[in-house]
Amino acid sequence: MKGSDLINSKLPDELLFDIIQRFDGSKSDCDAISLVCKKWMRIEAIPARRNHQDHSGCQAPRPASPPTCTLGSTIEMELNSLERSHIVNNLKSQAFEARLLTSLSPLVMSNDQNALGGVQTLYFADVVDCWLQTYVIDVMQKKRRAHSSEHHQVNENSESESELESFCLSDAGLSSLAIGCKDLEKLSLIWCSNITSLGLKSIAESCRFLRSLDMQGSYIGDQGLTAVGQCCKQLEDLNLRFCEGLTDQGVVEFAQVCGKALKSLGIAACAWITDKSLIAVAAHCTFLETLSLDSEFFRNEGIVSIAKSCRSLKALKLQCINVTDEALQVVGSLCSSLELLALFSFQRFTDRSLLAIGKGCKKLRDLTLSDCYFLSDKSLEAVASGCTKLTHLEINGCHNIGTWGLESIGKSCSGLLELALLYCQRIGNSALFEVGKNCSLLQALHLVDCSNINDEAICAVAQGCRNLRKLHIRRCYEIGDKGLIKVGENCKFLTDLSLRFVDRVGDDALVSIGQGCSLRYLHVSGCHLVTDIGLTAIARGSPELTYLDISVLQGIGDMSLAELGEGCPMLKDIVLSHCRQITDTGLSHLVKGCAQLETCHMVYCPSITSAGVATVVSGCANIKKVLIEKWKVSQRTRRRASSIISYLCMEL
Template identity: 55%
Template sequence: MRGHNNNNNHDRINSMLPDELLIEIFRHVDSKSSRDACALVCRRWQTLERLSRDTIRIGGSGSPDSLVNLIATRFVNVTNLFIDERVSGAHPFDQGRRGSVRHQPTWLRLHLMADGYEPYCLSDAGLAAVADGFTKLQKLTLIWCSNATNAGLTFVAQKCTSLKCLDLQGCYVGDQGLRAIGKYCKQLEVLNLRFCEGLTDIGLVGLAIGCEKSLKSLGVAACAKITDVSLEAVGSHCRVLETLSLDSEYVNNKGVIAVANGCPLLKNLNLQCIMVTDEALTAVGRLCVLLESLALHSFQRFSDKSLCAIGKGCKKLKSLMLSDCYFLSDKGLEAVAAGCPELSRLEINGCHNISTYGLETIGRSCMRLRELALLYCQKVGKEALYEVGKGCKYLQALHLVDCSVVGDDAICSIAIGCKNLKKLHIRRCYEVGSKGIIAIGDNCKYLTDLSIRFCDRVGDEALVAIGNGCPLLCHLNVSGCYQIGDTGITAIARGCPQLTYLDVSVLQNLGDMALAEVGEGCPLLKDIILSHCREITDFGLAHLVKRCKWLESCYMVYCPGVTAAGVATVISTCVNIKKVLIEKSKVSARTRRRAGSVISYLCVDL
């Protein structure tokens, strides 16, 4: 900050840059730790950095009401506030390296000590402080804040009239509070209601009427007292609605049809409603011509008739997810393939009547497909992926889980035809072996994410090909591929310097030599999982952490060669470490005192 000129030290920044420019610079500093460091330079920087903050995240337990009061007086330009009761509010700023009390700012440390760490939940008093202190608030997220009531939400509604996004997951607010939001927050665009058991149709109808000109996204899940009446109000008033996510046992065709009739701009529809039938989905296909994303979960009362209507009417459909829809077959998928040429994402999960033919039609017709996920599709064979490889040249992501018929030939077809592939996730596809993964390494030069979990036919030669051919690889998971050992991981270490995530758990043949190579060749590594690696010792860990200065998490349970000394080495060397998973018996008292907040235990007594 200071430069030398004519034997005098000059503050070049503070003397030349106005407040407005410094605030703008702070806003472009991405890392929270870097922004915290800026705030420690001088009083002026501390004040201006506080003014630049637009987002605050705090825990909703451990004196949150007092914390909100303190924060509101220091960060007056906050527009995004996130409060989660599942997270302790005792250390909201985490400015210290280990997050302990002695590393907190003085004002916060004294406050915490005065409170004696007595945990309690965010109350209406805290929401009143939110309303008074954050008048510029545009986004408010309250997760499981069970002590907040109608009164608190009304305070927020009356003071935070610029609110655009409200998430009330697990809050027990009632109809009065929600109606107040509708009355005062005329700019509200996004509302998420999940596990809000105190709400009824009265509250949601009131909000729909109040926010009829602004509401664009509505999510409702597990709200037993919200029925078709609410959706009819949404359909009647919320003409600009674009997104609806609905998980309910009490909504019938009537409500969905009302939304389809009244919301011509609907683009995203996510439904898990066991009472909805073909009648509602047919209306969606006929009326929602702008629909781009459709997700259907656990439907047992509709058939291919619904997908035929979607294929006929929703020509702009780009994303389709079908999960546990037992009565859908290849006929419905064929209709979508023929009618929705812009489809770019398809996920099929547990739809047991969809087979090879249905996916073949997708491969022939949906040339813009970029992501394909097949989960528990026992009837989808290699011919389906042949067609995808031939027709979908822009495919970038492929997910396969428990597809027992898919083998090496299918993966080779994808590798040869889809050279832009960036992500390949395969789990428990036991016919996939080294041949298919070698083809990926030889052809897919842009691969950044490879996960081949419990594919026990994949060996070292496959990872050698990946190391030689995929220099951009950032994420690798070979958990449970017991044929992989030092040779394969060494090839990755030498060929993939961008690697940030590595899971080698349950590799019985992996030793310290490979770990040392990873430390040498992958300096950007942030997360590593070594659990159940019997040959790994403290020696390998020491070599790993010596060069991997950015390491944030290390899981190493059930590694008999790792001792308390190895754990201490990881803790003391990795200044950015946030989580270490280890058996309790391997943590010394000194290590526990030094970094207890980052250590987690699994199977404590083993």
């Protein structure tokens, strides 16, 4: 149909439906029909849906021993976890979610309304032509960029906008779900802007066993939240992040009627929720264990109230610029059960806060300090002496914390499992010497922009922390082959290695890693000294490799891809962008051996042509995304696989 649409513009939907019904219904025919255009995809789905309903009146016939789709315990819907074919890839997440609810509606509205309410499993064969392991309604309604047709761009754009609007989950869809899923325990309505208090009220009234509710980004008002509190007395987990329609009134009323069961609460960027809400939560939700707050409208009063009443508090995450030492000192003195503390962008508290935490929170295991400019080495020394059970530590952009503070952690916290040092310019080698000497259980190390850490520190960690499984280094220009060679020789359990723009790392390091470790994840973008020699060693030594990023490497060519195709059959994701030596020949070798490949990024590769793109698309049955320049995609490839082709934006 070049030039103009001579079918859709002339034939009514009823006639197209009749024509499509005359096919034998094989999977290949259905796939081909669905890939023509969005209109044909919708029409093709209708007979499949009806056939499944006609077999038994309410449910599709089941194979002998299928995996089940549990409705009673978990309701989430994550599109990416359900994609099984090119047809699914061709659907927007909104359309996919709407089809699930459409399939559910006839069952809900059938004469036997109790049939679904008591059933724990349900089969939607007409949606993805396979059994769904979980039925999730994690309705992520982020707008995806529409793949518009070259000849009908204006019409396609308008059609996409109308489809997007029609497929957004509404109160009506939520009401249908509520009627059929009485035993619902977990519901996520993330960024569902069309949901109102009316729809949430229907869920609350029908699903009284609800335990977890995530309303992030949903514009639901106080009435809906109050209804949940009145009806769902077992609710334990509530996420109100970015719920701009809520005020103190809704949170207070919810806490008053449903506070005893609540264990986890998250609030962020809600301008009308203040300390008044936290005071109510403190008064009624005394069993609260996890609290996450991100708002400039919270001050000391609310945090102090929580600390005084919620003595079972185990996790506290705060990004509240108006909270000061006073609040953290009360937390330290009263919340002895605290196990996780994350403090972000604090500019109004000092070492006094961490001194109180170190003194009172002996069970602290996980500590994150991000952009806390007034903390010094004294804070880490207090934590090290008081919180000896610490297992996870992240220091991000705390410019007054230096070597001495981290040395204290290394000496006292021998059970440390994960250490992340991001933008820590004042931390030097001797800090990691202590970690290597005493923290033999360390499994993960992250270093970003740490200019005073070099190969000597990495050698110390490699020799002392032989259980290391993850090593991520980015822009640490003093680290090179010497340190990584020691990692390859000593850390035999290493499976995850990321070396991003570490200029001094070359082939010798990767040869050592390839001989000593079997990697599953490798990222060496920007390591300009790496060539085919190093990558060949990885390919031969890591048969379970699933992710590889070799972008911006000018020394990588077709030989590496041939080795990967031969030695890494489990590879799923590869990034080849800016690799000038890779050609179509290398891609053919890669595709031949890596049958499970799902994503391939290959922009700015001048030797890759439309033939190479076609090879990847046609040769990988599981392929879901190919990122490439638009002019390299032939018309034939575009027709066959438009849903998986993503184009580099060149127009900005």
